[in-house]
Structures are given as C-alpha cells and as structure tokens.
Amino acid sequence: MAPQPHSGRRRSRWSCWAVRGLAIVLMSLTGGDALSLDHYRQSCPKAEAAVTAAVKQAIAKDRTVPAGLLRLHFHDCFVRGCDGSVLLDSTSNNTAEKDGPPNASLHAFFVVDNAKAAVEALCPGVVSCADILALAARDAVALSGGPSWAVPLGRGDGRVSLVSDTTSLLPGPGATFDQLKQAFHAVGLSAKDLVVLSGGHTLGFAHCSSFETRIRGFPGGSGGAGVADPALRPSFAAALRRACPANNTAKGAGAWMDPTSAAFDNAYFKMLQTGRGLLASDEALLTHPKTRRMVALYAASQGKFFQAFVSSMLRMSAQNQPGEIRANCRRHN
Template identity: 50%
Template sequence: MAAMSALLTSLLILSNFSLGTSLSSNYYAKTCPNVESVIRKAVRDAATRDKKVPAALLRMHFHDCFIRGCDASVLLDSKGKNTAEKDGPPNVSLHAFYVIDNAKKAVEAACPGIVSCADILALAARDAVVLGSKRSMFLMFLVQSGGPSWDVPKGRKDGRTSKASETIQLPAPTFNISQLQQSFAHRGLSLEDLVALSGGHTLGFSHCSSFKNRIHNFNSTTDVDPSIHPSFAASLRSTCLAKNNAKNAGVPMDPSSTSFDNTYYKLIFQQKALFSSDKALLDFPKSKNLAMKFASSKDAFTKAFIKSMIKMSSITGGQEVRKDCKVVN
C-alpha cells in the first residue's frame, strides 16, 4: 500500500508539469522588445535599496517552479477559503513580491497584456544572480558587466491555481540525499541539477528554524550534529538559542552572502554548511564529486548553474497572462 501511495503521489506531482517546448529566447522580440531592460531596471532599483532582494527573487523563482511548474502561482494572493502558496509554511518567509509587482506595472505600461508574470519572475531571478555577482560600490551602473548571465527562454503562461497545501512538495532543509534526489527527479531534474541549483544557497539569509535540528536535540544521544564543525555549531547556537528562537533570528547563508560565488561548496567541505540538505550532498559519491568540482572551480559551478536554471525554469504549466500578478484574470 505504501508503494502504491508513493506512486500515486508521484503521478499527481508530475501531472502538474510539462516541458516548455514552446519557449523561446526571442519570444517578445516583436511584441515587447524592451521587456528585459524594463524588468532589469525594476530589479536593480530594488536591490540598490535592499541588498536582500537578489536572494529573495532567486528563492521565489525556485519555489514557484517546484509547484505546478514556473507559472507564477507563488505570486497569487489567498482569497476567500483558498489559502495560496505564498501563505504555505515553507513560503511565509518569502519576500520582495513588490519587486515583481513594480516590474509588472512597468511592463504593462510598455506592452499591455503581453508579458506573463511567470516570465517576469524568471527574468528577475536571472537578473538577481547577475546582481549578486557584483561586489562593486557602483553596482547600479554595472548590472551587465561581466557577471554570469544567460538568455532566459520566454513564453510561459500564468497559472490560475495556487494552494498552500501543495507547498509540502518543496524540498525541505532537513531532507537527506535520497529525498532530495526523489524531489528533483519528479520534476525532471538530475543529480547534477540538484547539486548545481543547491549553490543558490550562496545568496541570502536563513532563519534559525531551518537548521535548528542540527544544533539542538539532534538525536537521543547528542545535542549537536557531530558533522558540524564545533566552532561553527557554537556560533550558531549562540545566535539562535540565546535569542530563544526569536522569529527573525538567523544568519547569512555564507560569509559572502550578497555575492554569487562558489563559497557555499567550500563551506560544505569545511563542515560549515547550514542545512542537513547541504551536508547531504557529501553522502553520495557522485554528488560529493560534483560538489568538490564546484568548490574547486567557480567557472565550473557557474556553467552548471546556468544550465540547470534554464532547465528548471523551462518547466511550465500556466494558462493565461495575468493583468495583475496577485490575482487571476
């Protein structure tokens, strides 16, 4: 019975996805030729005021694509008796929705009724990575100067369904390598995609709740996960336990958490990864070798990340082009 239940769950998840075979990098070449520059400006303006924006947009895109495909369902507001994805437990810490709303308003002013919210979010996530690759104080003028970038296939449609109950499908920070592989495989993503996309953890901030399982009551015999470096564990405990798990308590994902780089992989091998799911990459020979490859070469990581981002963001599932990203037409 358990095996049958797992199979039915897998089929249900897979039924929400389709390959984005109709996507094209020049989809808006004639209908909205300036769409990318309009979105880039909205992302850049927000990021110059709030350095947390790039990480927020990248995470938002990931959370969108893993539920019903990249259809902007994560942007929909709860309405009536329906609780939407953004209000599901794994998504309550998502933020910077206003950046997509601002980009949508600007795009609608230039090309009304043409560009989907799903495409805006995919492009904003790409721009977030480019912004995250800049260390210069002149960031606002250097958005396209040398950082990792790529042509985003476009032509996604926006979904009409958003259910908080479906957010349990998102891979959790407590997952082991088998659970991670299964979650990614359900979406047509490989082990290399899993390891490469995990590198997105190089940006941003984590609340203590996402890694508290490793620093307190780890198991019946030890309080702290023995696979964490002792001094790192002590630092995390000092930050989190001393604040009594205050709602906003947490730490940066890595010491260079506003820069998109390969520090994340180096930290894994130093036993300074935050999540169980991060450490899990070392528990399988192939994923460990890939993590070592990316730790040794930022260029190898960047190329793999771009390839996997394009693959993930090409999972589609929408039906319309919303006028307002927060509500269906």
Template identity: 55%
Template sequence: MGLMQVALLCSLTILSLSSLSNSLSSNYYHKSCPKVESIVAKVVRDATSRDKTVPAALLRMHFHDCFIRGCDGSVLLESRGGNKAERDGPPNRSLHAFYVIEGAKKAVEAVCPGIVSCADILAFAARDSVVLSGGPRWDVPKGRKDGRTSRATETALLPSPTFNVSQLQKSFSLRGLSVDDLVALTGAHTLGFSHCSSFQNRIHNFNSTHDVDPTLRPSFAASLKSICPVKNKAKNAGISMDPSSTTFDNTHYKLILQRKTLFSSDQALLTTPHTKTLVYKFATSKKAFHTAFAKSMIKLSSINGGQEVRKDCRFVN
C-alpha cells in the same frame, strides 16, 4: 487533502508539464515586447540598490514557484476567500520582495499591455538577480503562461532543508532534474539569510546520542547555538547563508567541505560519491559552478503549465 494526495497531485501535474517546455523560445517577445528584459532588469537593479536582500529573495521566489506547478507565477497569487495561496504556506512565509515583481509588471504593462506573463517577469528577475550579484547570465526561455491555481497545501512538496540525498534526488527527479542539477542549484544557497528554524534540528536534540549534528564543525555549531538558543522565540533570528551572502560565488561549496554549512540537505551532498565529486569540483572552480548553474536554471525554468497572462500578478484574470 492529505499529504500523500497532495504529493500525487503535484507529481502528476509536474510530470505532465515537463513536455510543455518546447513551447518556450528565446525570441518570444522579439516583436511584441522587445524591451521587456531591459525594463525588468532596471526595476530589479533599482530595488537592489535600496535593499541588498532583493536578489536572494527573487531567486528563492522563482525556485519555489517552479517547484510546485511549474514556473507559472502561482507563488505570486494572494490568498482570496477560502483559498490559502502558496505564498502563505509554511515554507513561503519568509518570502519577500513581491513588490519588485509587481513593480516590474506595472512597468512592462505600461509599454506592452497584456503581453508578458508574471511568470516570465519572475524568471527574468531571478536571472537578473544572479547577474547583479556577480553570477552568470543566461538566455531565459520565454513564453510562459500564468497559472490560475495556488494552494498553500502544495508547498509541502518543496524540498526541505532536513532532506537527505535520497529525498532530494526524488524531489528533483519529479521535476525532470538530475543529480547534477541538484548539486548545481544548491549553490544558490550562497545568497541570502536563513532563520533558525531551518537548521535548529542540527544544533539541538539532533538524535538520541548527539545533541548536535556530528557532521557540523564544533566551533561553528557553538556559534550557531549562541545565535539560536533552544528557547529563542525571536521571529527573525538567524544568520547569513555564507560570509559573502550578497555575492554569487562558490563559497557555499567550500563551506560544505569545511563542515560549516547550515542545512542538513547541503551537508548531505558529501554522503554519495557523485554528489561529493561535484561539490569538490564547484568548490575549486567558480567558473565550473557558474556554467553548471546557468544550464540547470534554464532546465528548471522551462517547466510551465499556465493558462493566461495576468493583468495583476496578485490575482487571476
């Protein structure tokens, strides 16, 4: 299947899913599994106490899940037979901490068998990850079902770190997300680590006239070059997204203004008046950022189109 065919398929799928968000509710498990959120939160908290990279991993996993076929847990499925699943697509090969979701599912199944979807568990875990990192808490809409389809080819539709604002806006709008959502959700880049491959385009052979992206602060570009030389083949080479990469704060927006952010897609937010205004707003007010992020996460995570509640998050029933 060609990229354009994949794009059309995903676009139609996503647009058809947007109307299903009304089936979600805040009290979906009120009677059937009232302790589900506290069970998941404990698993995430325990995992984070052992590995500080877990929150960034789970938040990214949830985002990558929702952006393909809606929040249906399809990113959790393992490749089987001749089918290569999403988690093995190029943008997802660096995803990790799947064991946390599997552990949470096992803990929930022990109390409420066959009731809670893997998609809901991942949505809870992403929210808990933000809270544990000092970010806002929000009421996660509940009642997602797990999908039965997961294709590595469809990961080509994930937003790229090389996208400009026009490309980002198109990608987000296909999911029913606004420019305001785009800028707010970009703030998730305050957590985690980036491999060199995601920003090599900015520090080596940028274009025919510049070796380095001129929007990068020269001293920062030099430090990136020392970490990621052009011939560097180290698989895990890279750098933290920002100096406070385990704290969910508004540092990322400040770095954009300082021309010290890693991705072209982040720096591109200064190229249009509206996105630039929002970057300034969030850079100067962590409260404004946290409020906007929570609102946009609810919107993003409310797209769902699954069909079942999986017994095992790695495989369809």
C-alpha cells in the same frame, strides 16, 4: 551597495555557456508552447530592460532581494511548473502556495509587482508574471556577481495555487538526500542539478528554525539534552548557537548562508567541505559519493560551477504550461 555587473570579457564567456545550454533545453522541450528568445521582440521589446531596472532599484535598497527572487523562482517551478502560481494571493475560498509552511519566509514579491507595473505601462496584457519572475531571478544572480544567460520566454500564468502542493512538492531544510533526489526527479531534474542549484544557497539568509535541530537537536547531551550535529565544525556550531539562543523568539534571528552571502560565488561549496554547511539539506549532498565529488569539483572551480548553474537553471525554468497573462501578478484575471 549593489554588486557591480561583470566585465564584458567574463559576460561573453557566460553567454557562450548559456547559448550551448539553451540549445539543449530548447531541443528537449515537450508539451506546452515552446519557449523562445524572441517571444516579445515585436510585442514588447523593452520588457527585459524594464525588469532589470526594477531589480537593480530593489537591490540598491535591500541586499536580501537577490536571494528572495532566486528562491521565489525555485519555489514557483517546483509546484505546477514555472507558471507564477507562487505569486497568487490567498482568497476567502482558497489558501494559496505563498501561505504554505515551506513558503512562510519567501519575500521580494514587491520586486515582481514593480517590474510588472513597469512592463504593463509599456505593453499592457502582453508579458506574463511567470516570465517576469524568470527574468528577475536571472538578473538577481547576474547583478550579484554570478553568470548571466539568455532567458527563453513565453510562459503562461497559471490560475491554480494550492497550499497543499507546497508540503508535498517542496523539499524542506531538513530533507535527506533521498527526499531531495525524489523532489528533483519529480520535476525532471538530476542529482547533478540538485547539487548545482543548491549552490544558489550562496545567496541569502536562513532563520534559526531552519537549522535548530543541527545545533542542539542531536541526542547525546547530558541529562538527555541535544547536542550539535557532529558533521558541523564545533566552532561553527558554537557561533550558530550564539546567533540562535535556545527558545529564541526573535523574528529576524538566523545566519547568513555563507560569509559572502551578498555575492553569487562558489563559497557555499567550500563551506560544505569544511563542516560549515548551514542546513541539513546542504549536508545531505555529502552523504552520497557522486554528489560529494560534485561538491568538491565546484568548490575547486567557480567557473565550472557557473557553467553548470546556467545549464541547470535553463532546464528547471523550461517547465512551461499554457496559461493566461495576468494583469496583476497577485490574482488571476
């Protein structure tokens, strides 16, 4: 069952934060065409409602959709800006981003396809796939119990999608703090944004290959065998080893990111503090004093996490490049 939307009182509070954060982002936009809240007000006024309806329908059938949509938006924005390039299919002449190793487990493309079809039926050739993905990511968070925010619109759809970009620009699950910081800095995001947006891991599932080295890849075992990362709580590491036996080939094997993985909350930060961070890139947030203090702050206050998450999402998704309006999100015109 899909989580229920917020009460009006809570939504009003998140909306106030969103407006403040949005003002900062819009004032700082440089390059490309400026995004605006009323971009489709005349040309396609029902576009947002159509996207939300498509996301709601998908979540009702598949609890992994919110995590899938949020991750799609992240991976889109970190490569060539938020231009929908991650949605393009590979062709006989080009291997696209979605087929790169860091994107092998991306899913929920069908939700964007369904939303695009609904919007095209209302206003053909008006709403970009990049904007649909930004709206869908917002809806995925809000419909999972997280904050909502007004999404600035007017992004163009890029025509370039290269598999080579994914390995050089997207940090992997084993990334160190310095590697993560560098990847975020490359797209104009700070160490605070790194911590806050990592909190999106509160939604979703990770495959065994993403954390295999943490549960049996550290040196020190008998006969040269690997042991678990000492930063992991022993009982948690044991549970992960049971979920992911050695030489496991089961396609769907893995673990949920936190015990409330269908709900957007601050449980991710609490897990980190108690030795139950799933990925090495999660644990990396505790290796620097500044980011470790941020983890503690958001573990203690879900409200402060939500407020910061809205601001960081607005900054990340403000990376706007001119482009076309695709008729089909999987191929350029």
